[in-house]
Amino acid sequence: MAEQVIPTKKMPPGLQVENVDDRIMTLNVGPQHPGSGHMRIIVKIDGDYIVDADPDPGYVHRGEEKMAESRNYITNIPHLERPVIHDSCNILYPYVLGVEDLVGIEVPERAKYVRVIAAELNRCIYIQYWLAIYGIFLGHSTMFMWPAGDRELLIDLMEKITGARVTHAYFIPGGVRNDVPANFEDVCLRQVNYFEKRIKEYADIFYDNPILKARTEDTGVLSREDAIRLGTTGSVLRASGVDYDLRIKEPYDVYDELDVHTNVLKSGDSYARSKIPWLDMLESCNIIRQALEKMPKSGSIRTKLKPNPKGREDEVYRRVESGRGSAGCHIISRGKPEPYRLKLSVSSFRNLIALPYLLKGEKLGNMPAVYWSLNYWPVEADR
Amino acid sequence: MSVIAPKFRLGYFLKGIFDNAFWILTIVTLAGIPAIQIVLFYLELPVIDGELLTAFLAFTWLFNPTMQVPLIKALIYSDLFRIVAFPGFGFAALIAAGTIFVERKMLAKLQLRVGPFYCGKVEGILQLAGDGLKLISKEIIIPAKADKPLFWAAPVLFVGTAAAFVALIPVAPGGWVVADLDVGLLAVFAVIGFFPIITILSAWSANSKFPFIGGIRALHQMVSFEIPLILSLLGVVILTGTLNLSEIVESQSSFPWIIFMPIGAIVFFTTMLAELERIPFDLPEAESEIVAGWLTEFSGMMYGLVQLGSYLKLYAFAALFVIIFLGGWTGPVFWPPLETELITEGIPIPNYAGDPILTVNAPGLPLLDQDPNEWVLQQQGELQYTSGQLLVSGVIWFVLKTVGVIFFILLPRGVFPRIRLDMLLHIGWYKLIGLSFVNIFIALGLVYAGVIGPGGIL
Numbered sequence: 001m002a003e004q005v006i007p008t009k010k011m012p013p014g015l016q017v018e019n020v021d022d023r024i025m026t027l028n029v030g031p032q033h034p035g036s037g038h039m040r041i042i043v044k045i046d047g048d049y050i051v052d053a054d055p056d057p058g059y060v061h062r063g064e065e066k067m068a069e070s071r072n073y074i075t076n077i078p079h080l081e082r083p084v085i086h087d088s089c090n091i092l093y094p095y096v097l098g099v100e101d102l103v104g105i106e107v108p109e110r111a112k113y114v115r116v117i118a119a120e121l122n123r124c125i126y127i128q129y130w131l132a133i134y135g136i137f138l139g140h141s142t143m144f145m146w147p148a149g150d151r152e153l154l155i156d157l158m159e160k161i162t163g164a165r166v167t168h169a170y171f172i173p174g175g176v177r178n179d180v181p182a183n184f185e186d187v188c189l190r191q192v193n194y195f196e197k198r199i200k201e202y203a204d205i206f207y208d209n210p211i212l213k214a215r216t217e218d219t220g221v222l223s224r225e226d227a228i229r230l231g232t233t234g235s236v237l238r239a240s241g242v243d244y245d246l247r248i249k250e251p252y253d254v255y256d257e258l259d260v261h262t263n264v265l266k267s268g269d270s271y272a273r274s275k276i277p278w279l280d281m282l283e284s285c286n287i288i289r290q291a292l293e294k295m296p297k298s299g300s301i302r303t304k305l306k307p308n309p310k311g312r313e314d315e316v317y318r319r320v321e322s323g324r325g326s327a328g329c330h331i332i333s334r335g336k337p338e339p340y341r342l343k344l345s346v347s348s349f350r351n352l353i354a355l356p357y358l359l360k361g362e363k364l365g366n367m368p369a370v371y372w373s374l375n376y377w378p379v380e381a382d383r
Numbered sequence: 384m385s386v387i388a389p390k391f392r393l394g395y396f397l398k399g400i401f402d403n404a405f406w407i408l409t410i411v412t413l414a415g416i417p418a419i420q421i422v423l424f425y426l427e428l429p430v431i432d433g434e435l436l437t438a439f440l441a442f443t444w445l446f447n448p449t450m451q452v453p454l455i456k457a458l459i460y461s462d463l464f465r466i467v468a469f470p471g472f473g474f475a476a477l478i479a480a481g482t483i484f485v486e487r488k489m490l491a492k493l494q495l496r497v498g499p500f501y502c503g504k505v506e507g508i509l510q511l512a513g514d515g516l517k518l519i520s521k522e523i524i525i526p527a528k529a530d531k532p533l534f535w536a537a538p539v540l541f542v543g544t545a546a547a548f549v550a551l552i553p554v555a556p557g558g559w560v561v562a563d564l565d566v567g568l569l570a571v572f573a574v575i576g577f578f579p580i581i582t583i584l585s586a587w588s589a590n591s592k593f594p595f596i597g598g599i600r601a602l603h604q605m606v607s608f609e610i611p612l613i614l615s616l617l618g619v620v621i622l623t624g625t626l627n628l629s630e631i632v633e634s635q636s637s638f639p640w641i642i643f644m645p646i647g648a649i650v651f652f653t654t655m656l657a658e659l660e661r662i663p664f665d666l667p668e669a670e671s672e673i674v675a676g677w678l679t680e681f682s683g684m685m686y687g688l689v690q691l692g693s694y695l696k697l698y699a700f701a702a703l704f705v706i707i708f709l710g711g712w713t714g715p716v717f718w719p720p721l722e723t724e725l726i727t728e729g730i731p732i733p734n735y736a737g738d739p740i741l742t743v744n745a746p747g748l749p750l751l752d753q754d755p756n757e758w759v760l761q762q763q764g765e766l767q768y769t770s771g772q773l774l775v776s777g778v779i780w781f782v783l784k785t786v787g788v789i790f791f792i793l794l795p796r797g798v799f800p801r802i803r804l805d806m807l808l809h810i811g812w813y814k815l816i817g818l819s820f821v822n823i824f825i826a827l828g829l830v831y832a833g834v835i836g837p838g839g840i841l
Contacts, residue, residue: 027592035671048804137671139662139801145494205798211663212800364596365803368671 024051031059035137035368038378041355045364053359053367055352061382068342073099073309076339078169083346084380085167087126089119090322091380092171094329095342097252097318099173102311102333105303111175112253113295117188118161118170119320120284120291124195125154126323127277130375134274135206137368138215143206150198153191160184173309175302185292196285199278207275216270220358220370223268230354233347234325235276235375240268246321258290270366273373277323308337324348324375348381429457470554471561472546472695478785479694483511485786486793493797518687526680530588537585538681538688544577545695552702553629555712555777557770560629567628568620571703572613575658578696579605582667586677597676600804601660601667607811608657614819615650618826619707622835632711639710643829647822648708650815652791655700657807659693661792663799666807701788702781709784712777716768 027043030036038060044052064083068076080095081088093115100107107115128151135143155165161180162168170177206212222232227240237244245262247255263279265272311333319328325347332341351374358370419438428436431444431453444450458464465471484499488506491498499507525534551570553560564570579602586598620626622643623634641648657664668676678689705711760766802810829835 025592033674035674135800139665139669139671140799141490141662142494142797143800145496149495206800209798209800211802214806215800215803363803363805365666365669365672365801 023047029367030056035371037376039381041359041367041371043359043364043367048363048365050359050362050364050367053356055355057349057352057378057381059382060379062379064383065342065344068339070338072337073103073173073311073339074305076342077172078167080344081167081169082379083344083383084126084322084324084348084377086129087122087323087377088166088168089115089122089170090126090320091327091344091346092169093119093252093320093322094318094327095331095344096171096173097320098316098329098331099309099311101316101318102314102331103173103305103309104312105174105305107175107253108300108303109254110296110299111301113291114161114176114180114301115171116254116258116291117288117295118158118168118176120288121154121158122168123323124281124284125151125158127281128154130277130323130372130377131202131274134372137372138212140206140209140212143202146198146202146205150195153195153198157188157191160187172302172305174305175300177302179301185295189289189292192285192288196282199281202278207278213271215366216274216369216373217267218269219366220270220273220362220373221268222273222354222358226357227268227354230357231350232325232354232374233350234321234323235280236273236351236354236373237325238262238264239272239276241266246319246326250319252318252320254291254294257294258287260287270369270373273375274369277375280323310335310337311339319345322347324377324380325351344383346380346383347375348377351376352381429461431457465559465561466550470552470559471550474554475546475549475552475695475698476691478698478782478789479691480511481786482694482697482789482793484508485790486796489790489793490797515687518684521683523683523685526590528590529680530590533584533588534680535685537581537588538685538692540581541578541585541692542688542695544574544581545692545699548574548699549695551628552699553632553706553711554702554781556629556633556773558629559774559778563629564627566626568616568626568631571628572609575609575612578658579609582677585681589677589680591680593673593675593679594677596673597667597669597679600669600673601677603804604657604660604664604666604807604811607808608654608815611650611811611815611819612654612658614816615647615654615822616707617819618644618647618822621823621826621830628706632706632713635710636713639708639713641708643835644708644822644825646818646825648704650819650822651704651708653810653815655704656792656795657811659697659700659792661697662796663802664807665801666804669801697789697792698785701785701792704788705781705784709788711784712781714776714780716772716776718772718775718779 023046024044025046027045028040029043030040031038040056040059042052042054042056043050062082064080067079071079076095077092081092084091128147132144132147132151135141135147158168159165161184162170162177222230222236222240224241227237227242232240233244241264243262243264245260246252247260248262261283263276263283265276311331313333313335315330315332317328317330319326321327326345327347328345330341330343330345331339334340355371355374355376358374359367362370423438430436431450434440436444436454436457441454444454459469467473487510488498490496499510501507502513503509525531548571550561551564551567551574553563553567562570582601582605583598586594586601589595619631619640622640623631625631625634660667666676668678673679678686681689761769
């Protein structure tokens with residue numbers, strides 16, 4: 001992590017980072033801590049204030065990029081979605097788009113719409129899981145149970161489409177793996193409408209809660225300039241007032257035919273960062289309804305590939321808006337059935353860079369609120 | 384160390400049984416019976432029906448239908464019964480167990496879950512017993528560099544202090560309280576003052592970072608909320624002019640104090656949540672920040688004891704709220720008077736076919752009326768309610784009100800997130816203390832305006 005990129009932040013007066021050692025207590029928050037995830041944050045505290053925070057990821061490194069070099073383009077699919085199984089469609093999306101570029105195949109129109117629906121459903125599934133953990137990190141156990149329960153609606157829907165509850169492996173180069181079941185449109189519309197009604201109730205118990213507002217507003221403020229300088233993406237960037245959504249800026253598949261709105265909040269604090277994904281879920285429901293309406297009712301869902309497709313000698317970089325921000329995939333091909341090099345550029349790692357900057361000078365009680373509001377998924381950052 | 388089960392051999396099995404029987408018989412004969420005799424020697428035994436109750440007579444009377452009821456009655460009015468069973472520990476532990484069950488099921492309903500379901504067949508009613516068994520059977524692990532005596536003592540002290548708090552709570556009219564003190568409210572404040580000390584000692588003795596932070600937070604929280612807690616109850620003391628909890632309840636026979644002091648009640652309820660470390664004030668046990676706070680290093684039944692203590696404390700605080708603001712056991716008496724024909728005509732004892740063959744004149748019936756003449760006085764119109772009626776309906780009112788307050792203590796757990804330490808201190812030192820002074824001025828105004836008190840309209 002480049003030190004010089006991190007801007008200095010004004011600390012509250014009276015806090016000392018150095019010189020007086022016995023004032024400072026070092027806490028290892030993680031990897032076996034209920035508030036850490038699969039990583040460690042080495043936190044130095046002076047009383048109730050955090051004077052230094054050093055995130056230490058790498059506990060769940062799986063070597064996905066190296067594994068991808070010895071597997072061909074089709075067998076790469078099931079393991080490339082592993083870094084973030086709750087958002088498996090979106091993490092696979094840039095890889096599939098890139099391979100389509102390399103192999104040079106066109107995707108049928110119906111498959112594009114099915115992909116958009118699956119990706120938006122998966123975004124909601126991921127955000128629900130993230131929101132559940134955000135709730136329990138703030139001590140709000142109802143907000144843990146409600147999203148975890150409502151998530152089942154969409155998981156059932158994804159199970160109907162793909163046959164798997166979480167790890168779908170649904171997107172393949174050339175389209176999707178199998179067609180949606182009969183009367184899928186009706187079931188999907190009904191479930192999504194109910195889901196939207198449910199998530200609107202979260203505002204009553206969580207987002208309009210006076211204690212939550214008092215606790216998370218004006219904590220961990222990331223200004224617009226710093227958000228851009230630190231290279232954050234996705235909900236973190238949009239919470240700081242930057243209107244940046246790849247579905248609009250670099251539309252892929254059929255997003256340019258749909259009416260996609262993006263949600264931007266100005267304040268850049270933990271509250272805004274936690275609210276943006278929830279607004280994204282409401283927007284996803286709109287996108288799904290539009291896509292269901294415009295989707296061709298019949299047609300091919302997959303362009304046939306050769307059994308072991310070879311990419312042309314080229315390199316390609318594609319990126320999509322995942323549940324956490326931009327997820328990119330850089331593939332270098334040497335004309336073999338396997339990629340010569342595959343690089344996943346994930347938003348979790350980008351957002352993690354903002355963590356030490358945001359935690360400095362915060363109170364210890366704000367640590368979970370700031371940490372999890374960065375929309376960070378530890379397994380994805382390690383890849 | 385082998386983990387493979389040894390082969391079963393009948394000889395070893397029988398030898399094990401005989402060995403166990405031998406040692407049990409030996410220990411009971413040599414140590415148990417003398418110990419019982421020594422204890423019985425020092426026990427103060429009641430006189431029943433002109434005869435001093437001895438251990439021998441107790442065993443004899445247990446099987447004598449005419450003496451069973453007086454025996455039970457003598458037991459009920461003994462100090463041991465008060466401490467162990469009714470207004471004391473057993474009653475409080477029963478309500479605490481019910482609280483845990485209600486908390487789990489209510490929270491589950493609120494969060495669209497089912498809650499405990501399988502243990503005990505009916506809605507997971509035995510889940511608590513299962514959890515207790517699990518905690519007892521677990522190994523107790525003590526950190527290597529912990530201060531062992533203090534670390535061992537902390538859970539026991541915590542339960543002991545909570546039980547001392549319970550002992551001060553009057554439950555029913557007629558002196559149904561373990562310790563009936565004239566300075567009852569002052570004693571309550573004194574007992575509450577012990578909790579932060581125990582918390583910080585246990586946290587510090589664990590020699591671990593997260594318990595230490597949790598202990599410091601608990602100390603901050605409890606000390607800064609004790610002051611508004613005491614101040615919010617002073618209004619009632621000004622109005623009633625007494626510190627005796629039973630007399631405070633008796634003063635509310637026509638209206639509860641919450642009508643005149645809603646501000647005090649709100650302040651007391653808030654401080655109560657903070658003292659109990661319940662959400663939104665569960666900072667000392669904040670899971671996502673400091674693992675489990677000052678409970679992090681406790682394992683097995685040590686943790687179970689702390690939980691037992693905290694639920695006893697919850698009952699005691701809810702009961703204190705009921706006593707001071709909601710009128711304790713006062714309420715309409717709905718229990719019908721017990722008829723004294725039982726005493727005068729005796730109890731018919733049926734034979735195997737159900738026909739009465741023998742009438743036994745049992746002294747001491749009914750159990751709840753201490754004075755049999757009360758019924759006669761009530762018939763003559765000189766006494767409105769007998770003491771048995773007052774006791775039964777008083778206890779029922781008390782339990783109903785306490786359960787209602789406990790429900791409102793449990794409810795924020797499903798609604799609010801945890802607040803932060805600086806917000807907590809701000810609430811404690813600015814808002815709640817200010818509001819409790821407002822409450823005191825309301826009380827003074829009521830007294831000096833002549834609304835309440837000697838010569839007042841009420």
